[in-house]
Amino acid sequence: MTEQHKIIWNEVKDYMFITLGLAIYTVAFTVFLMPYQIVAGGVTGMSAIIYYATGFHLENTYIIINGILLIIALRILGLKFLMKTIYAIIGLYLFLKFAQDIIPKQENGLPFKLMGEGQDFMSMIIGCALTGIALATVFTHNGSTGGTDIIAASINKYNPNVTLGNVLIAADFCIIGSCMFFPQFGTYLERAHKVMFGFCVMAMENYTLDYVMNARRQSVQFMIFSKKWQEIANAIGTQMDHGVTILDGHGWYTGHQMKVLCILAKKNESINMFRLIKMIDPNAFVSQSSVIGVYGEGFDEMRVSIKKDKKKKMKIVFATNNQNKLMEVRKILGNQFQVLSLEDIGCHEDIPEKGQTLEDNSLIKAQYVYNKYHVDCFADDTGLEVDALGGAPGVYSARYAGGTGHDSQANMTKLLHELENNNNRKARFRTIITLIQDGKVTKFEGIVNGEIIQQRRGGEGFGYDPIFQPEGYSQTFAEMSTGVKNQISHRARAVQKLTEYLKSI
Numbered sequence: 001m002t003e004q005h006k007i008i009w010n011e012v013k014d015y016m017f018i019t020l021g022l023a024i025y026t027v028a029f030t031v032f033l034m035p036y037q038i039v040a041g042g043v044t045g046m047s048a049i050i051y052y053a054t055g056f057h058l059e060n061t062y063i064i065i066n067g068i069l070l071i072i073a074l075r076i077l078g079l080k081f082l083m084k085t086i087y088a089i090i091g092l093y094l095f096l097k098f099a100q101d102i103i104p105k106q107e108n109g110l111p112f113k114l115m116g117e118g119q120d121f122m123s124m125i126i127g128c129a130l131t132g133i134a135l136a137t138v139f140t141h142n143g144s145t146g147g148t149d150i151i152a153a154s155i156n157k158y159n160p161n162v163t164l165g166n167v168l169i170a171a172d173f174c175i176i177g178s179c180m181f182f183p184q185f186g187t188y189l190e191r192a193h194k195v196m197f198g199f200c201v202m203a204m205e206n207y208t209l210d211y212v213m214n215a216r217r218q219s220v221q222f223m224i225f226s227k228k229w230q231e232i233a234n235a236i237g238t239q240m241d242h243g244v245t246i247l248d249g250h251g252w253y254t255g256h257q258m259k260v261l262c263i264l265a266k267k268n269e270s271i272n273m274f275r276l277i278k279m280i281d282p283n284a285f286v287s288q289s290s291v292i293g294v295y296g297e298g299f300d301e302m303r304v305s306i307k308k309d310k311k312k313k314m315k316i317v318f319a320t321n322n323q324n325k326l327m328e329v330r331k332i333l334g335n336q337f338q339v340l341s342l343e344d345i346g347c348h349e350d351i352p353e354k355g356q357t358l359e360d361n362s363l364i365k366a367q368y369v370y371n372k373y374h375v376d377c378f379a380d381d382t383g384l385e386v387d388a389l390g391g392a393p394g395v396y397s398a399r400y401a402g403g404t405g406h407d408s409q410a411n412m413t414k415l416l417h418e419l420e421n422n423n424n425r426k427a428r429f430r431t432i433i434t435l436i437q438d439g440k441v442t443k444f445e446g447i448v449n450g451e452i453i454q455q456r457r458g459g460e461g462f463g464y465d466p467i468f469q470p471e472g473y474s475q476t477f478a479e480m481s482t483g484v485k486n487q488i489s490h491r492a493r494a495v496q497k498l499t500e501y502l503k504s505i
Contacts, residue, residue, distance in 0.1 A: 014141040018088055021137030024130055025145070026095035030103055032127030034058075035113040036120045039179055039198040040131070040205070041172025043069075043147030044092075049175070053184040055109070059096040063089070066146045073150045082150075088138060089146040120197070128201055132208025140213060148172070172202050219294040220270060224261040224277060225249070226284035233261055235276050240269065264294050313338040314502065317345055319365040319379035324462040325491070332486050332495045337502065345373050358383050358395055359443065362434040370436040378435040378498060382491065384464050386415070386452060388424040397464070408463050412456065416467065425452045429468065429490040433498050442501065446494030461485065 029044065037052045039045055047061035066089045073082060103111040115123040138145060148171040155167050176198035185191045226232055233244045242263055249258040265273060270288065277284050315338045318329055330339050342348070351368050355361040358381040365379035383394040393400040393415070401410035419425060431446040449471045456466040458478025465477035470488060477485055486492050 017141040018138050018143040019091060021134045022088060022091045022095055025134035026099050028127045028130030030099040030111050031114055032123045035111045036123050038124050038201060039176055039194055040201045041175050046175045049179060053182045059093050063093045069150045084143040085146050088143050092145055124201060128204035129208050132205045133212055136209050136212035218267040219291050220265055220267050221289050221291050222263040223287040224284055225258060226281045228281040229259040229261055231280050232277055235280060236263060317369060317375050317377035319369045319377050329495055332492050333499060358432040362432045366434040366436045376437045378433055380431055380433045382431040385428050385430060387426040388422050389418060412464060412467050419452055427452050431490040431494040433494045435498060444494045444497040446490040448490040
């Protein structure tokens with residue numbers, strides 16, 4: 001399965017599980033909470049309170065409130081961030097409407113009491129357990145049911161010191177507490193009873209949600225002592241796709257040297273891990289221990305806010321691991337920005353460049369990094385366009401000579417051969433930079449005209465620099481000092497436009 005297919009399959013899987021979570025939530029709310037007029041937090045809870053008090057269908061209130069919140073949040077959070085939220089909101093609206101149409105009704109119009117009369121507390125327990133499981137299913141697959149989640153995400157974006165949890169708890173307290181202002185719920189004592197039930201719902205639902213999500217993320221650490229440590233390490237690395245750390249051990253009693261394998265894994269992988277170890281070395285000594293949390297690539301993200309210092313440089317990711325390009329861009333930008341590479345953010349993938357134009361490739365790279373790592377970033381693609389060759393090598397400049405690597409010497413040899421006995425040696429370097437910042441895509445172009453000389457000259461630069469002589473100069477890019485080249489090059493001109501744009505916003 002290709003990387004693109006994996007991305008598509010993960011997206012499809014997310015939507016499938018979000019749908020399942022919405023279905024469970026609908027059953028929990030309409031079968032166990034609504035019949036007993038039990039209130040809850042969030043926009044669904046607010047809609048239920050309005051329904052109990054006025055008879056206005058809760059799914060209509062739910063979609064109206066969420067629609068208003070979405071319109072406000074689209075500008076703040078962007079469409080990409082909200083796509084699954086929009087899907088979940090529409091899906092839950094349809095599920096709630098359908099469920100109320102098919103479930104038998106009481107005389108007061110509410111769904112029938114499956115648990116029977118006087119079973120409010122038991123029905124609340126079952127309903128909360130199911131809604132907690134449902135919400136955990138949605139959240140763990142990058143979804144959200146909207147409502148107060150949208151408010152929390154919007155506030156957190158502008159003030160990271162206000163956590164999502166604090167906003168959600170405050171909103172739920174206000175929503176549940178609003179029951180005290182509805183005379184339709186009876187005396188003040190009866191209203192207080194309904195509010196206390198609502199707080200119990202909030203506590204139990206959050207407990208279930210945390211329990212399910214933490215159980216799914218629970219990790220363990222293995223320490224493996226075995227004479228066949230190398231075979232076990234190879235098997236774990238290749239068959240389970242896990243990193244393995246090898247430690248040097250020394251037995252106190254025996255005095256023998258021993259290699260110790262240290263592996264961090266998900267708890268649900270334990271059985272396969274033990275099975276693999278036993279197949280290779282049944283006599284291996286294995287220690288398994290639970291860990292409070294594992295953070296980093298392949299595990300949980302470190303979800304902590306960092307206080308922003310206004311004096312600090314703006315951080316932005318340049319989607320490249322080409323050290324030559326990285327150094328060149330950093331020198332052009334100077335001290336105005338902190339430019340991070342793909343390696344700096346833990347991205348070691350070879351991002352496929354399958355576009356037909358420079359614009360396509362720069363967008364593909366920037367979009368990949370932004371979608372996966374959620375950081376502001378820019379990517380470039382550069383091509384050498386030779387008039388006599390109809391604009392070739394163009395988008396294929398880096399692999400003009402074929403093969404899988406970037407062999408600049410082979411590329412130059414092929415190009416010089418193509419231009420043998422050709423008097424038209426006009427060419428230009430063209431760079432396209434695509435910036436993605438808060439979901440907004442902006443492009444910048446830099447062009448420098450020149451010609452292809454007969455033979456290589458100079459030892460600076462990289463790529464085609466030794467055979468490209470810019471217009472108005474007697475030196476090739478490879479003969480120029482870095483300072484001179486960074487004032488006139490195609491990349492410098494594109495980066496300069498990028499800099500001016502970043503400084504203006």
